Amino acid sequence: MATFAIPNRPFATEPITGMMTPDGIFEVALGQQSINAHVQSSSGSAVNVQVYVESVSDPGIVINPVTHFIASASPNVPHLFTWQADFTAASPGKHLISFIVETPGGGHQRIIKKIFVTKMAYDPVSGGYTISCPEGVMGVIFKEMYGPKNPLCCRTEKEDCTDGVCQPRRALRAALNTTAALAAADNNQKNLLHYLARGFNGHEKDFRFCAPQVLVSEVETLVVPTPPFSGQYGDLPFQDPWWKVLFAIIAVLLLIAAAIAEAVDGTGSITVGAGGTHDLPSGTGGSCCTPTASGGGTSYVAAGLTAAAAAMFVVAGASDARDPYRKGQDNTRPDDPSEITIAEGLKMKFNPIDPVIPGTAFKVGLDYKYVRKTNVKTYTYEASEVNANVHLLDHYEINAPDVVRAYQRELFVVEAKFFDADKKLFRGSQLFVQCYLIGPEGQLRKFPLQDNGLQADATSSDGTYTGAIRFSTKDKGLWKYFVLAQDVNTADPNLEPEAAAQIIGGMIMTDQLSITFSGGVCPLVPDGDVNVIG
DSSP states (O other): OOEEEOOSOOEEEOTTTOOBOGGGOEEGGGOEEEEEEEEEEEESOEEEEEEEEEEESOTTOEEOOOOEEEEEEOBTOOEEEEEEEEOTTOOSEEEEEEEEEEOTTSOEEEEEEEEEEEEEEEETTTTEEEEEETTEEEEEEEEEEEOOSOOOOOOOTTSOOOSSSSOOHHHHGGGSSOHHHHHHHHHTTTOGGGGTTTTOOSOOTTOOOOOSOOEEEEEEEEEEESSOEESSOOOOGGGSSOHHHHHHHHHHHHHHHHHHHHHHHSOOOOEEEEEEEEOSOTTSOOBOOEEOOOSTHHHHHHHHHHHHHHHHHHHHHHOSSSOHHHHHHHTOOOSSTTOEEEEEEEEEEEEEOSOBOTBSOOEEEEEEEEEEEESSOEEEEEEEEEEEOOOBOSEEEEEOOSEEEGGGTOEEEEEEEEEOTTSOBOOGGGEEEEEEEEOTTSOEEEEEEBOBSSTTOOSBTSSOEEEEEEOOGGGOEEEEEEEEEEEOOOOOTTSOHHHHTTOOOOOBOOOSSOBOSBSSEEOOOOSEEEEEEO
């Protein structure tokens, strides 16, 4: 009998852009999001296999029951499945999901996997945000952001735009579920969480992307551990990622929400205080480029990629190898082992060095000051360092037809190969790959690419990720497509927390949008286009 496994931790994809969240962590503020898991036979083969979710340890997580099928399950071939779930009432923490794999003849296997759930909240006193997990609460205040000199946005606050640059607010009111939610957002415009679960109600064809803020410049964070700890070191979030991963989640979600808020009423700022947004410092010889998109589905892709670039910038600057909080703890051993650490603060200043190009080893400078507050005294540590992105891709190749005849029911088949820094192919469950299609009227469609040897994919585990979609005769016209690849957290669950924390997933690998520092625009470059003949 075949034996099945889920090789990697199930991961989250958020509903607005459809991309994986940093490290695949689920966030309560998003409400609806997708649970994604690779299922594979670790020994033996089977046909007509059924896979479904049996239960979840947190009753606040409500999963839409769906049974998926594997026509032919060969050993060590991963199959990606997705379930929709509502996390609105979830508790932050480490939760368990029970998956059932049934094979013909009545045999079934239970696979239990853990997921991580955080909970973001707005702090009206500080104007910042908090994010909670069992090991503590992290508060974040964005002091300054890097942004283009001219974001090419209509900045008429709450009035409709008439110059065609921005999406008028009138047409985007449908993006807010209720009049009450809109009023709440108007009265508390700094709370961008309104534009996540409550402020997004599906794809808007007329949504025009605007990014006045692109990369994090200066930020202050404060971790209040639960419970306060004695000794030199505190627990890591979920006993797995660094604290900076939680910060990356906040940055990604707020930048996506800010793009929607900017289009709705011009309130898409995530900074507080007098810092605001600025270009690169004078004397650096550079100027932040301006991300642009033509509207509709293109805008959602641009929003996701811009936020993903910001996450990569933060994670690279703060280093995958060791977190600034951990480095601060390394250098502030309490004088007395009995002292209790009650809070840890961190001020960070990120300094761009290289253009932020996904898949490359771009460098980021970081100046930081760590503060440990115990029940006895305060300790500090300051440092400056330069770190590089380690989520690398040498190149990737896309193969897809230029023309599809919808009236003949032709499939649009996309094949993609991704080569790591050593020019070796990524395979199977090592990547999460999706194709985004943008139609001539702003339509947005997406579908996954898999390396499982089923349907359009010719051979399993050969490094060719394949997916397909069928157009209708109503879809005629020129469609652009983007093939986005993100890496997956492959940490062994038996690793020690310090080792597991150095493996981070959810980072974008493909370079359809890069943040450069030579002015002009940051072009959104599709991987190709297809002419659909109706």
